[in-house]
Amino acid sequence: NAGVTQTPKFQVLKTGQSMTLQCAQDMNHEYMSWYRQDPGMGLRLIHYSVGAGITDQGEVPNGYNVSRSTTEDFPLRLLSAAPSQTSVYFCASRGLNYGYTFGSGTRLTVV
Amino acid sequence: AQKITQTQPGMFVQEKEAVTLDCTYDTSDQSYGLFWYKQPSSGEMIFLIYQGSYDEQNATEGRYSLNFQKARKSANLVISASQLGDSAMYFCAMRERERDDKIIFGKGTRLHILP
Numbered sequence: 253n254a255g256v257t258q259t260p261k262f263q264v265l266k267t268g269q270s271m272t273l274q275c276a277q278d279m280n281h282e283y284m285s286w287y288r289q290d291p292g293m294g295l296r297l298i299h300y301s302v303g304a305g306i307t308d309q310g311e312v313p314n315g316y317n318v319s320r321s322t323t324e325d326f327p328l329r330l331l332s333a334a335p336s337q338t339s340v341y342f343c344a345s346r347g348l349n350y351g352y353t354f355g356s357g358t359r360l361t362v363v
Numbered sequence: 364a365q366k367i368t369q370t371q372p373g374m375f376v377q378e379k380e381a382v383t384l385d386c387t388y389d390t391s392d393q394s395y396g397l398f399w400y401k402q403p404s405s406g407e408m409i410f411l412i413y414q415g416s417y418d419e420q421n422a423t424e425g426r427y428s429l430n431f432q433k434a435r436k437s438a439n440l441v442i443s444a445s446q447l448g449d450s451a452m453y454f455c456a457m458r459e460r461e462r463d464d465k466i467i468f469g470k471g472t473r474l475h476i477l478p
Contacts, residue, residue: 285465294454300465311467351396351398352410356406357406
């Protein structure tokens with residue numbers, strides 16, 4: 253099925269560990285973004301990309317890196333996990349118009 | 364400054380009644396888009412409806428309509444004949460064409476439909 257695929261769905265990390273959240277879409281969308289969702293905060297934009305090779309920071313980029321080597325993939329890297337990064341992470345992609353198609357989310361806990 | 368404001372953290376509505384979820388936005392752009400998403404307890408984000416700033420008519424999608432008042436910078440979601448399955452979190456969002464086309468979200472309104 254076409255859509256946005258995020259892996260893993262759940263992850264527990266220890267403080268200081270690194271990991272990569274994977275995101276792939278098969279809709280040939282140019283625009284992709286990463287959001288985090290925390291209780292009472294809505295969805296906050298971490299990083300986004302308007303096409304392969306182009307990325308930029310959103311509202312809360314600190315502690316996260318991204319790259320966009322292909323149109324399909326947009327991984328999010330946590331270099332040194334902190335408890336403040338405990339959250340639900342959503343990847344989303346968008347075509348020329350309308351809103352995003354979201355992945356199913358990754359629930360990350362940092363202990 | 365907050366770009367998207369949803370003033371109702373939670374709402375309780377009787378089944379079959381109409382519901383209006385409030386959303387105000389702040390932008391200096393002339394070209395922008397407004398969205399509503401639904402997030403049920405299962406967690407997925409479901410796109411409901413879209414309104415472009417140049418659209419002359421209010422957007423409608425089935426039981427959903429967007430009451431767009433451009434001068435007031437208001438984009439309220441109206442759900443007609445509410446159902447138990449409408450119980451969810453609802454997010455208003457805006458895309459500004461002149462701001463790298465990012466989409467930013469409000470903090471959401473949790474809607475509870477009572478039987």
